[in-house]
Amino acid sequence: MTARIALLAYLAAIVLGTTVHAIGPLALGLALVLALAGREWLRILRRACVAILLFNVVITLSYGIISTLQGSFSLEFVALVNLRVLLLTCLTFLFVFRVNPFDALAFSRSLTFLFTLAYSQSMAFKQALEDFRLAFKSRRIEPVGLRDRYRHSARMGAYFLDKSLHQAGEITQAMRSRGFFDD
Amino acid sequence: MHIPDGFIAPQMYLPAYGAAIGLWAYGLRRLRTALREETIPRLAVLTAFCFVLMMVMLPLPGGTSAHATGIALLAILFGVWTAFISVSLVLLLQALLFGAGGVTALALNALAMGLVGSAAARYSYLLLRRVHEGFGLVVAGWLSVNAAALLMALALGSQPLLAHAEDGQPLFFPFGLSITLPAVMIPHALVGIGEGVLTLLMFRLLSQRGWVSQP
């Protein structure tokens, strides 16, 4: 129940953050989010900065160049947009750190189940992907050509799809065996 | 196409959510009648497939690479609705569990990649395979990437028009269509070729395996 309220509060805060267009309130919002983060504020701030760094640097730099050429450069816009992005990203990380997203989705049994299953399968596949990558690296004596890289990527893709369909059958059987479809 | 939060105006992302929620509900109901008990397991594993494929490298010349998506393959093999829901779930997983990619852009991304991208891929394949199957697959892969990219370029490029301050300064994404269209479309035109080739190769491997049923 509390997780669902947190989810709604988080979504409301996100919408609010995109309707305010003044630097003062946004800065205040960021301070509030970091205060709510407590001892983890630095970790959240750092992760948010890393997450948005590339996109924001590219956008800010190109905005700087283009708008200066057009004579419309506004420092206020640069501050506003970067502050907003940072605030919203910190908000997301705060939510991710504090609330178990599986609980937030608990209003629907099917949705929770789908989400949990998709997550655990994704993690298993991620690990297998790492094996594939290392095995490819291990067997590579010379720098590889484009052809081999495509072959390898395609082989991985086909493997995962093959595995997916096999798993779908297994999971259905297991769910049936545990009486998931009975009610 | 991971756009952080704060670049898309609520005038756009709120209606996008409205549309997406309706389509998610419709798509799920359709799948439930078709797949029955298999709905949840199948969507879950195909979501995982899509998730992991987005981590697979799409090799580009010169040793560089981009990320594959696998959306064309999903749409061709399992239909547009399965692809749409799976892609949406991947975006949700990435946003909620890893804080990757914005929440505000999620619905827009899901509509662009999951619905428009996969519909473009599936229907172009169904049309072109009569001429040449391999060609149809490559085009489907290319279109799945580029139809989605076009939609995102249009969405981003219309931000300055949708929301700006009284003095005309932008409030969200600062560039208009004259910049977003070439900046987004030119690299994706190249990445799309890679996706097309990968779609073709994966499809061939899966046909060898003997279980690719004709859509």
Place this chain on the structure above:
Amino acid sequence: MIELERVSYHYPESEPALKEVSFSVAQNEHVVLLGANGCGKTTLLRILNGLIFPQQGAYRYESEPVTPRRLRDKSWSRRFRSEVVLLFQHPEAMLFNPTVYDEIAYGLRQLGVDDLHGRVRCWADRLGVEQQLQRPPLHLSGGEKQKVCLAALLALEPQLLLLDEPTANLDPRSTGWLIDFLQDLRVTTVATTHNLSLAGELGDRVLVLSEEHELIFDGRMEDLLGDEEKLLAANLVHSHRHGSSRDKRFHVHDWS
């Protein structure tokens, strides 16, 4: 041939996988790395294969440190990658060529060997996959896939063969075959297993990794079997009540 000096490794944002592991392996030794699941065996083999690099300590192959920087040297990396090879636990991870023939030829083509066809046939014969040469590897059974991988690795005539749980996915007949095959092989090997009853068959020198990720034993199998305390500590044996007896007894179980 190889030396490890106080090697520690930890994956990002998680507990250490290896703590200050030191040992060396000489030419033509057959070493078994024994430990319970999750103790760091796979990590150690990946370090030995130059796929990941320890944060602390040093790993040397033929007295040369194996580091990302050293591997950027093309001629050295070419030598290292063809001389030190790793059989992954899941052979699927290694196979991506269209046919078994191409799979075995993959490394040989990179090395540009003269008698490609002869070498491929020779190793296909030795591993008993000569009938499968034109088939796609993904159509084979698990045991056959492993043989194809072994053929592809051994065709390079490596100096050091690393094997990650080579018997874990095999039935008893294939396990027997593999053990015989490895015993006849004149290559230095380091094989991992969690199966105490097979360890003696896979090599003559045993290294034991504890569940605390430390090397706690390095010696002969006979000496290890006499050391109850270490066996229990490394989770290689278990004790439980037998039948109507109230006493707990420890013993080796074949739980492959």
